[in-house]
Amino acid sequence: MVLSALIWLPILGAVLTALMPSAKGAKATAIATLSAVVGLTLWVSRQFLLTEGGFQFREALDWLPNLGVNYTLGLDGMSLPLVGLNGLICWLLVFAQNASAGRSRLLMVLLLLTCGGVNGAFLATNAMLFVIFYELELIPLYLLIAVWGSAKKEYAATKFLIFTAVSGILILAAVLALGWLSGGEQPVFDYVQLRQQALPLPLQRILLLALLIGFGIKAPLVPLHTWLPDTYVESSSTVAMFLGGVLAKLGSYGILRFAMPLFPEAWAELSPWLALWAGVGILYGAFAAIAQKDIKRMVAYSSIGHMSYILLAAASGTALSLVGAIAQMVSHGLVLALLFYLVGLIEQKTGSRELDVLNGLLNPIRGYPTTSALLILGGMASAGIPGMVGFAAEFLIFQGSFSAYPLPTLMAIAGTGLTAVYFVILLNRTCFGKLDNNLYYPKISGLESIPSLVLAVFIVVLGLQPALLLRWSESTAQSYGSAAFLPPPVIALHPISHD
């Protein structure tokens, strides 16, 4: 029942939030709901068996057994970190809401609905159930973009809707085909059964391609990313944090969960090209980011490159790279949420996010020293500087992929260098430099800094001790990782004295 609670609690909370008489009460309800979700996730992680690679806490209810569509849930090392990420980011987003602002109640309701839907997608072990949740969260999300965005919000929201709808249709088609063409009397959508069946190679190729394009739009992967810059930039920073921090993970999760393991032969055949695609995507995202003049757009482009690391890891499919890929999803979520939060804060206070306008925000008296310091931290975490969570994830991906695909891995490493280039451009222009003597920006209160501080603490703590993040997914990754990464035996050292 606990997994169902993770899905339905936020949805119930959304209803309660909508019904609360006062604005403050609505926010308190939303926070209480999400605190319960986070607490539940913590409890689940306490009970979670680290040595077990398969699904745990399984729940099964017959729904439409004739169609093979059943309400079956399960949690494994791939979904647990993402459920935790979802809960944390949603909690911070609601915490940061100003309860008295107009329509903030609607925002929180929609956030809670999406939170539940996303958890459903992460926890579903029935492919059709996954598709249903995957499609359902689209509706509140469309509203989130269309209502709270900036000038071109309708354009952005519609573009997002069309792209995501195409993604949804492709995935739906692929999943339907997967279920119906399994050869049995009844369609099969149960994930565990799907993994055991063997499809003919030509069929695998077609379905894999459909899934890759479908999830590739969501993640997004180059060249299916064109909805991303517009959507991220035009939506409010709250929505951008949610989109980039959590929603994009549905795409990469789909690739790791469905595209990679369900079509092993076609995947093996295609993976050299996928690795190359990932390498190109990483460099493409980085180069495109360097040319941006708008800091929010720059951060948005940074996301494109970083999602491609996950494709690289999936293409090489070693246990090591898959642990890295799961960690990369969490790390990217934390870092991107932090960056979008800070950029949003800066835009809100200074009224600009142009590189040519902002300057000298590190100024201790009239600038934003804490915010700037956190921006430096976020940028450097994104560039993969050790000591922060991004490095641990990326390094595992590099090490896990190098033996299989050396060239794309080297491209990816070069990509982290280019990431450093555009973040240095961003930091040099916004944080460094001289703040104009006549400029007096409004202060950022301590309360407003809390969400960014919390994210920063996660980024640093998980960077200093990556085992806290990696241990959840190790067994699962090993059960997925086709080719185990085994370095040759270490040459015997001279005796070591242990004290």
Add this chain to the structure above:
Amino acid sequence: MLHALLDTLWLVPIYSLVGAALSLVWVPSITRRTGPRPAGYVNILMTLVSFLHGLGALGVVWGRSPVLWEVEWFRVADLAFTIPVEISTLTVGAIVLITGLNLLAQVYAVGYMEMDWGWARFYALLSFFESGMCALVLCGSLFFSYVILEVLTLGTYLLVGVWYNQALVVTGARDAFLTKRAGDLILLMGVVALLPLAGTWDFNALSLWASSGTADPTALAWVGLALLAGPVGKCAQFPLHLWLDEAMESPLPSSVLRLSVVVATGAWVLIRLLPLLDASPVVQSVAIAIGAATALGASLIAIAQIDVKRILSYTVSAYMGLVFVAVATRNQEAALLLVLTHALAIALVVMAAGSIISNCITQDITQLGGLLLRRPITAFTMAVGIAGLVGVPPLGTAWVFQELVSQLWYGQRGLAILVLVVNALTAWSMARLFWLVFGGAPKQMTLRSPEPIWLMVVPMMVLAGVVLHVPHLLWQWQLVQDWAVLGQHSGIAVMVSSFLGLGLGTLWFRRSRTGEPFVPWLLPLQNFFAYDFYTVKLYRYSIVWIVDRFSRLVDWGDRFVIDGIGNFFGVATLFSGESIKYTTFGQLQFYVLTIIGGILLLFLLVAS
């Protein structure tokens, strides 16, 4: 159980890290109440603790065989990230050097940065560097060495950027970060590529692996070249040398640390990697070529500079080039010794230069002069530093150069001559520096120039004492056993090269009071050196241009081509819908005709 001081040696990097963390308390609102100074005092105290701990441990570890520990960081999917800790006379000695120099630099900074507001950031970063370097010398793993070097690259960005509201500082910080990061990332490629080959990152195991001969020579060469890039970036060697010069925009006390020990982190890693480089002749020759080119080129560039800090930064590049040569020719003892003597001497020269800059305002040596009698202490300390830096017997570097020359003379005579030439050029350059600052008549900037506050003078004097005692230490440590070697040909050659450089420089610059070239037609050549071989322009018109143009091209393609395709479909849909809506005539026959046509088309498609 060894000894309490050794068992707890891992605390040494932690002390300064705690100091750095405590500085975070001094946010602007608290600084307004207490002033910025307490943050500095906290860090000085922590560094003092580190230094005393290191000094005590050095006494204990002396003469013992190295102790190895292993600490597991984490283990994932059959890959263990284990930190091998190595405690030996060498590593503890390095810790004493690092913490000692940082202690002096921090005390010096109390005087130098008297009026500054950003103490908390500055001292925190100095401590951060100290901590990183102490961790680097203790850890015996290539992976963790990479991690530390990379983190220190971030530290360099922040430390150079301490005075972030000046334009040159901002570009300097950027270039330092990106140049070092380029080197680091190539090093990372090597680190990643090495594991599947060797199965380990432990330096000791790597040396066994490299010498076992099981490695594929081509792979080894590629990996070796990649690994070389890290030290090349850190030690400011060609072609990644530009950053050190620009990093001189940071506050001077941080330059004391950077020029003496931070650049040497690259040399340290290079020395640890020696067995690996040794196994590949290609890598070895590349290392020698880079080192030799930098040593010669940078010492020539140094002579053409008029900025004190630039003169010193290029001199450091040149000396690190000599360290590269020494390592690549398997003279690692000489290399380590050169790192030591160079660190002490250059730190002293930088401090003396800072003592001039702090109250003469300018660091342009053509505007200085006539300070010999006004600033006797500074003049004395700088003279001692210079003597320690170039091979003036009996001070430290003379022994190192003697050793190097005698080792290289039979076999690689060209390199032996290179060492002598670089020494002579540096001696000339240092004589030029000394006499342009202290000789001649006072100029406008030097008319009123007292010795600085005791907080700066005392560290200088202490360090001068240390530099003067280096020969004694070498004797004590039995690194030098026979005074007579200075009388050998190699010793005499070093002595001659030093005194030739110093003497000619003195003769020339005591008279010539300007920065003009010797003869007018040499001006282009002088400019060639003064502008650092036009490396800045070279970069601007090559790599920077390419990245800039390419990124704009990608951005253009992204906006108009890739996004354009999506928008085209949108527009096409709208347009076709708009045009088709005019076909609704209400004539049933026409609709039936359309349907039949469609069915026929489908039928044809299926049939084919």
